[in-house]
Amino acid sequence: MKRVAYYKGCSLEGLAAEYDRSTHAVCEAFGIELVEIADWNCCGSTPAHSYDPLLSAALAGRNLAIAADQGCDMVMTPCPGCLKSLKGAQEACEDPGLRKPFVELVGRDVDGLKTVSLLQLLYEEVGPVAIKKAVRRPLTGHVLIPYYGCLLTRPAQKAKFDDPENPVSMDRLLEATGALVPDFPYKTECCGATYGVTRNDFVGKLSGRILDMTARLGGEAIVVACPLCQQNLDMRQDQINKYQKSALHLPVPYISQVIGLALGMDPKELGMDKLCVSPDILFEDRAEAEGKAQGPGAAA
Amino acid sequence: MRIGVFVCNCGTNIAGTVDTAKVASEALTFADVVYATNYMYTCSEPGQQEIQRAIGEHGLQGVVVAACSPRMHEPTFRRAVEKAGLNKYMFEMANIREHVSWIGNDKAANTAKAADLVRMAVAKLRFNQPLFSSKMPVNKRLLVIGGGVAGIQAALDCADGGMDVVMVERKQYIGGKMAQLDKTFPTIDCSSCILGPKMVDVSQKENITLYASSEIESISGYIGNFTVDIRKKATYVNWDACTGCGACMEKCPAKNTPDVFNENLGSARAINIPFPQAIPKKAVIDARHCRQLNGKKCGVCAKICPVKAIDFEMKDTIVTEKVGAIIAATGYDLFDHSVYGEYGAGRYPDVITGIQYERILSASGPYGGHIQRPSDGKEPKNIVFLACVGSRDASVGRPYCSGVCCMYIAKQAILTKDHLPESNSYVFYMDIRAPGKNYDEFVRRAQEEYGVQYIRGRVAKIYPRGDRMVVQGADTLLGVQVEVEADLVVLATGIESSAGAGELAEKLRISYDQYGFYMESHPKLRPVETNTAGVYLAGACQGPKDIPSSVAQGSAAASKVQSLFAHDTIETNPQVALVNERNCIACGKCIQVCPFGAIQWKELRGGIKKAEVLPTVCQGCGVCNATCPPKAVQLQHATDNQLLAEVNELCA
Numbered sequence: 001m002k003r004v005a006y007y008k009g010c011s012l013e014g015l016a017a018e019y020d021r022s023t024h025a026v027c028e029a030f031g032i033e034l035v036e037i038a039d040w041n042c043c044g045s046t047p048a049h050s051y052d053p054l055l056s057a058a059l060a061g062r063n064l065a066i067a068a069d070q071g072c073d074m075v076m077t078p079c080p081g082c083l084k085s086l087k088g089a090q091e092a093c094e095d096p097g098l099r100k101p102f103v104e105l106v107g108r109d110v111d112g113l114k115t116v117s118l119l120q121l122l123y124e125e126v127g128p129v130a131i132k133k134a135v136r137r138p139l140t141g142h143v144l145i146p147y148y149g150c151l152l153t154r155p156a157q158k159a160k161f162d163d164p165e166n167p168v169s170m171d172r173l174l175e176a177t178g179a180l181v182p183d184f185p186y187k188t189e190c191c192g193a194t195y196g197v198t199r200n201d202f203v204g205k206l207s208g209r210i211l212d213m214t215a216r217l218g219g220e221a222i223v224v225a226c227p228l229c230q231q232n233l234d235m236r237q238d239q240i241n242k243y244q245k246s247a248l249h250l251p252v253p254y255i256s257q258v259i260g261l262a263l264g265m266d267p268k269e270l271g272m273d274k275l276c277v278s279p280d281i282l283f284e285d286r287a288e289a290e291g292k293a294q295g296p297g298a299a300a
Numbered sequence: 301m302r303i304g305v306f307v308c309n310c311g312t313n314i315a316g317t318v319d320t321a322k323v324a325s326e327a328l329t330f331a332d333v334v335y336a337t338n339y340m341y342t343c344s345e346p347g348q349q350e351i352q353r354a355i356g357e358h359g360l361q362g363v364v365v366a367a368c369s370p371r372m373h374e375p376t377f378r379r380a381v382e383k384a385g386l387n388k389y390m391f392e393m394a395n396i397r398e399h400v401s402w403i404g405n406d407k408a409a410n411t412a413k414a415a416d417l418v419r420m421a422v423a424k425l426r427f428n429q430p431l432f433s434s435k436m437p438v439n440k441r442l443l444v445i446g447g448g449v450a451g452i453q454a455a456l457d458c459a460d461g462g463m464d465v466v467m468v469e470r471k472q473y474i475g476g477k478m479a480q481l482d483k484t485f486p487t488i489d490c491s492s493c494i495l496g497p498k499m500v501d502v503s504q505k506e507n508i509t510l511y512a513s514s515e516i517e518s519i520s521g522y523i524g525n526f527t528v529d530i531r532k533k534a535t536y537v538n539w540d541a542c543t544g545c546g547a548c549m550e551k552c553p554a555k556n557t558p559d560v561f562n563e564n565l566g567s568a569r570a571i572n573i574p575f576p577q578a579i580p581k582k583a584v585i586d587a588r589h590c591r592q593l594n595g596k597k598c599g600v601c602a603k604i605c606p607v608k609a610i611d612f613e614m615k616d617t618i619v620t621e622k623v624g625a626i627i628a629a630t631g632y633d634l635f636d637h638s639v640y641g642e643y644g645a646g647r648y649p650d651v652i653t654g655i656q657y658e659r660i661l662s663a664s665g666p667y668g669g670h671i672q673r674p675s676d677g678k679e680p681k682n683i684v685f686l687a688c689v690g691s692r693d694a695s696v697g698r699p700y701c702s703g704v705c706c707m708y709i710a711k712q713a714i715l716t717k718d719h720l721p722e723s724n725s726y727v728f729y730m731d732i733r734a735p736g737k738n739y740d741e742f743v744r745r746a747q748e749e750y751g752v753q754y755i756r757g758r759v760a761k762i763y764p765r766g767d768r769m770v771v772q773g774a775d776t777l778l779g780v781q782v783e784v785e786a787d788l789v790v791l792a793t794g795i796e797s798s799a800g801a802g803e804l805a806e807k808l809r810i811s812y813d814q815y816g817f818y819m820e821s822h823p824k825l826r827p828v829e830t831n832t833a834g835v836y837l838a839g840a841c842q843g844p845k846d847i848p849s850s851v852a853q854g855s856a857a858a859s860k861v862q863s864l865f866a867h868d869t870i871e872t873n874p875q876v877a878l879v880n881e882r883n884c885i886a887c888g889k890c891i892q893v894c895p896f897g898a899i900q901w902k903e904l905r906g907g908i909k910k911a912e913v914l915p916t917v918c919q920g921c922g923v924c925n926a927t928c929p930p931k932a933v934q935l936q937h938a939t940d941n942q943l944l945a946e947v948n949e950l951c952a
Contacts, residue, residue, distance in 0.1 A: 163641045163645075164641065165640070165641030165642035165761075166641025166642065166644075166645050167641075183647065183764075185761070185763025185764060185765075185770075186763070189761075213765075216765070216766075
């Protein structure tokens, strides 16, 4: 069983609890032991790195140091914002000018640790082939839209994963569930991010485009891997509909939820009931209609 | 030996950070130095006369000049001492400019280092021997590698001068990229109309031997006497028999062969003559797509061919040619835009490259010169051009400007308006680079007379919306985001070095830069020479170039060859390895290590074997000298004694 340190981050404690639950369920199914970082603290998020890079590095770095002390060589966080902070800590530790104060603040170096997103973990450590094999309830006949958001593969020098402008890892994973995955041009466009709080007309416009394009391509759901994207697209979907005078009804599940569903897990166990826009449409079994001969995952 | 030392001030280049007078006075204390002075510009006419005067007045037997790099002026000073009656190898140069004054500011340290370098040069000179070159006949035949417009120009110029020319082209036709173009800027004259006659000339001139579908296998020898092995690739068609009638193409059933000449727009047949004016007009079978060659039953072309030219058993053959000079004119390739994920990474059929658009515009192209979209054949209304795709972008490893894209976009936009008066063209650009004769006027015409919308800014993303492409970018002059719904997007992909340029450079023993472009001998003053004597450059293999510059460089390279061939003989370089037979133990190590095959066995009376250097083949690299266990092989002018004398002085 592969041991991977798990950095949950604040979103997965509250708003994105279903992301946390489904991540645990899917990782367990594929034999990945998630070791929660003991006494973890906030990654520093936007306030820390816009105030002082060293403060940001030290806050995130403390978590890495604990993970290393717990004997892990890989740290996974489902949140792309946390991931960027963790990568920033690693960069500071390697920076000749910052290394000394960093080690002084954190208490040790964090060399040799690999930090990954949940998407990267599933793509590189499990992979589409293994997922396809494990599918019990294929999503054949469902059209799913992969949406990566701005941070998962960017900035390229930091993320070092997939193509920064045209990522395909989530496409491959979703195809493995049996779903039909169209080429989505807005894969890495901005959802409006934290402007949801101060200027929700921005989110109305930016997330609105993403939802529109999803509908235009015949997508039934838009699959995400970032709690903030999920919030804007799902929780604010009514606001967006009001803003752009539309009547969209597109569920926004996490990648872990969709994979869990395909593995045959109970939607409740995956926290599907926590989504604002009802994901019921995903529970329809269309494999029969598509023709039994195809069998599990045949669409991929 | 009576030695004179001349320390050059080089204006303030050296004197600014080196006390040249002190170096000269110190030199007077070195063994055998009887005269030393410093001078403002030693390389100038009076500077050289000063050396010659001193040789006569002080009875000098050897001269040291402490100045710039010997790459620059060693030949100048060698000539000067030769004129004054010395052997030109009784001369040494100490580089106190590039190696001292230009790289340090500490005057005291610089002066001491300069004096050290002069001391080493004096120590070496004391062991110098007069060397004499011999004369070798020049083989007055020229090899041109690459049959694009630059190579054609060079070949025709030399052939007009009465020389024999061998042209090698790896494609099955000559004409290069220019043969694929529709019209040319800034005159909008038809590319094949101006290139065609030149291609015909190449095929008709009796003193030009053309090897198409051929590549350079290996090159040996040296200026005046190169031996070149040429690999004639199997074409599966006997070209002596083939009349170019094209009957085979019509009947060939392999209809899904990619049409490379038309940049993969549409398809060709496995047996193909790429375009009507092709020179040589001979068919070639694409072995990857031919049914017969892939084990299926076919052979239709063999049955249909009226002259029985098809030969499925054909193999590559090697021919050897002897030439006296080589012009590399291997051209360029185009940047592969699939690294730009934001532009679709090559997924969208209606996002095409500039060269593809040339084929669409061309009357002999895949759509007969009618502008239509590759995806559905519809006539486009809005066409967007993107400049600098793979140019001036360090993030994809192409920081340089390709030089031609601004112009060819303007040309294509003008032609688009001519073909489709109702269409709208948009150009996203960073800067407009139009520095040639009548170039800027041409771009202005595109903007002012043809109404092409120029938008200054980069494009962030291209994606499909319905059956159109959305081009999302910035207008940095207005400071706003812009979105254009386009029917067709043309990416002005930049120029990169030709595939395989590096391997050919190694065969030619010439250098190339980090992007694969061949290095000229001097960026300003020796633009078509290389650092290998007898090898010259023409066209875009040396760097991105448009047609006028490529042609000019082709002619320039040809004139260099003609001035070389104006001599019946050339002087050999006496700085080569020499075997002292008394010391040679016939171990054969030197023969093994020589990279040029310049050492062979020689049998003395009684069957005793010794190594022997062929002075005409030896390049003077010195590897044999370093390898030889009893030090029997010595590189003349860089013998062990000479090098050790320098080291001893340095360590003294």
